[in-house]
Amino acid sequence: MIEYENLKAVNHRFSKDLVKIAQETIDSGWYILGNRVEVFEKEFSNYLGAKHCIGVASGLDALFLSMKVLDLPKESEVLVPSNTYIATILSILQNNLVPVLVEPDASTFQIDPKEIQKKITSKTKAILPVHLYGAPCDMAAIGTIANDYGLYIIEDCAQAHGTVQRGKKVGTFGICNAFSFYPTKNLGALGDGGAIITDDDGIAEKIRFLRNYGSKIKYQNETIGYNSRLDEIQAGFLSLKLKYLDEMIEHKKNLAQIYFDNVKNPFVKLPLSHRGHSTYHIFPILVERRDEFRKFLLDNGIKTEIHYPIPPSKQKAIKELESQGKIKLESYPISEKIHSEEVSLPISFSHSVEEIQLVCKVINQFQ
Numbered sequence: 501m502i503e504y505e506n507l508k509a510v511n512h513r514f515s516k517d518l519v520k521i522a523q524e525t526i527d528s529g530w531y532i533l534g535n536r537v538e539v540f541e542k543e544f545s546n547y548l549g550a551k552h553c554i555g556v557a558s559g560l561d562a563l564f565l566s567m568k569v570l571d572l573p574k575e576s577e578v579l580v581p582s583n584t585y586i587a588t589i590l591s592i593l594q595n596n597l598v599p600v601l602v603e604p605d606a607s608t609f610q611i612d613p614k615e616i617q618k619k620i621t622s623k624t625k626a627i628l629p630v631h632l633y634g635a636p637c638d639m640a641a642i643g644t645i646a647n648d649y650g651l652y653i654i655e656d657c658a659q660a661h662g663t664v665q666r667g668k669k670v671g672t673f674g675i676c677n678a679f680s681f682y683p684t685k686n687l688g689a690l691g692d693g694g695a696i697i698t699d700d701d702g703i704a705e706k707i708r709f710l711r712n713y714g715s716k717i718k719y720q721n722e723t724i725g726y727n728s729r730l731d732e733i734q735a736g737f738l739s740l741k742l743k744y745l746d747e748m749i750e751h752k753k754n755l756a757q758i759y760f761d762n763v764k765n766p767f768v769k770l771p772l773s774h775r776g777h778s779t780y781h782i783f784p785i786l787v788e789r790r791d792e793f794r795k796f797l798l799d800n801g802i803k804t805e806i807h808y809p810i811p812p813s814k815q816k817a818i819k820e821l822e823s824q825g826k827i828k829l830e831s832y833p834i835s836e837k838i839h840s841e842e843v844s845l846p847i848s849f850s851h852s853v854e855e856i857q858l859v860c861k862v863i864n865q866f867q
């Protein structure tokens with residue numbers, strides 16, 4: 501069986517060093533906000549080419565705190581892709597702000613700058629582009645719109661560690677930008693974790709308070725804060741895995757190339773626009789007869805996933821908000837098409853070239 505993802509195999513390669521880090525952390529007696537977090541924060545901001553990195557408890561928290569720190573007026577509107585993962589939308593709602601869903605471009609799957617422009621109102625205060633699947637949004641066009649209308653950009657980079665656009669890593673375009681280290685990500689911890697990236701000294705300092713009960717000096721609380729801290733042990737694991745991130749991305753790029761070169765099936769649409777740009781957290785294809793296709797692959801020993809089966813606008817939780825008048829929903833045909841046809845193919849650090857060649861062969865046999 502070719503698994504969609506095998507985290508045990510991904511981390512097995514590092515297991516000797518991971519155990520060493522775990523043992524050293526146990527022996528240090530210091531488990532939260534210590535040297536390992538500080539070191540990882542420096543390493544990750546250097547890797548991205550940014551000034552500050554602040555480790556937090558998850559990607560959702562990274563998004564939530566990125567918006568919190570901006571102190572936007574209540575009920576400000578934040579533009580967000582209609583085909584994103586629910587966490588992006590939740591982070592807006594948790595700030596008492598209003599998510600405005602924007603259709604993606606059908607060929608890139610990323611938020612469409614032309615559609616962004618149509619959704620701007622006097623209440624719009626920020627754009628939250630999500631670099632979905634590891635491919636970059638059009639940050640040049642989004643940057644121009646943000647400048648023209650005086651809007652903040654907050655990037656959701658949860659799926660795009662190391663993705664580059666125009667020579668710059670994503671996570672360095674917005675005022676503050678969020679990463680997730682959920683175990684399946686290209687840079688994944690062995691538990692939850694996240695980080696905020698910013699070049700703004702004042703914002704970085706405020707987020708450091710906010711993540712730690714609003715406190716700079718122990719037991720002195722200057723502002724209403726939260727508990728959202730990256731664990732020492734996870735920071736240690738992340739420092740180790742960061743050293744191999746580019747190698748992992750390179751491996752995934754090679755696997756993607758195999759798909760691009762070998763999949764030749766008229767029923768399968770490849771993500772051609774991602775070629776040469778994505779870091780392939782996910783390799784998304786579109787297939788009209790999705791259920792049949794996935795069953796065919798499974799019957800031939802290949803597991804796939806869907807990212808994501810239900811669009812946010814059709815989720816029960818979001819529908820309820822609509823009925824309470826807290827969010828306005830429209831129809832999102834491009835998004836819905838992606839949600840109904842998307843299939844994620846295996847593309848993990850643990851997959852071999854031979855396995856992906858076999859996946860291609862089976863895909864080409866689907867009729």
Ligand SMILES: Cc1ncc(COP(=O)(O)O)c(C=O)c1O
Nearest residue numbers: 558559560585587588658680682
């Ligand atoms: C696009 C996107 N944003 C945010 C998140 C939230 O990250 P976390 O699960 O670390 O809270 C995820 C996680 O999968 C994601 O894919």
